[in-house]
Amino acid sequence: MHLTTIITCCYENLINLSISMKKAIQVSIRGKVQGVGFRVSTLAKAKSLGLFGYVKNEPNGDVSARFEGDSAQLEAMLDWCKQGPIRAKVSECTSQEVTPNHYTDFSIT
Numbered sequence: 001m002h003l004t005t006i007i008t009c010c011y012e013n014l015i016n017l018s019i020s021m022k023k024a025i026q027v028s029i030r031g032k033v034q035g036v037g038f039r040v041s042t043l044a045k046a047k048s049l050g051l052f053g054y055v056k057n058e059p060n061g062d063v064s065a066r067f068e069g070d071s072a073q074l075e076a077m078l079d080w081c082k083q084g085p086i087r088a089k090v091s092e093c094t095s096q097e098v099t100p101n102h103y104t105d106f107s108i109t
Contacts (some may be wrong), residue, residue: 030065
């Protein structure tokens with residue numbers, strides 16, 4: 001085996017391991033969460049934590065989001081969502097683990 005082949009094989013295995021370790025959660029946030037900068041603040045927090053996914057307003061007044069990253073990143077984001085930005089009043093924050101979609105960025109949709 002050539003050294004280049006060995007390096008390529010190891011790199012591909014590392015990438016596959018990294019992808020397989022990525023987790024995802026779907027989050028629903030209720031309360032006074034629209035019109036208070038929740039999505040923009042979520043975008044900033046998610047990017048600062050290195051997460052991928054999206055955040056959006058729901059027709060019923062909730063905010064929903066999908067976050068992808070490692071367990072520590074997701075836990076930190078979920079803790080933040082339970083409080084939200086200063087003008088928000090979160091009454092309920094629920095989450096469930098879902099299959100990662102392997103997003104490459106975080107966006108407001």
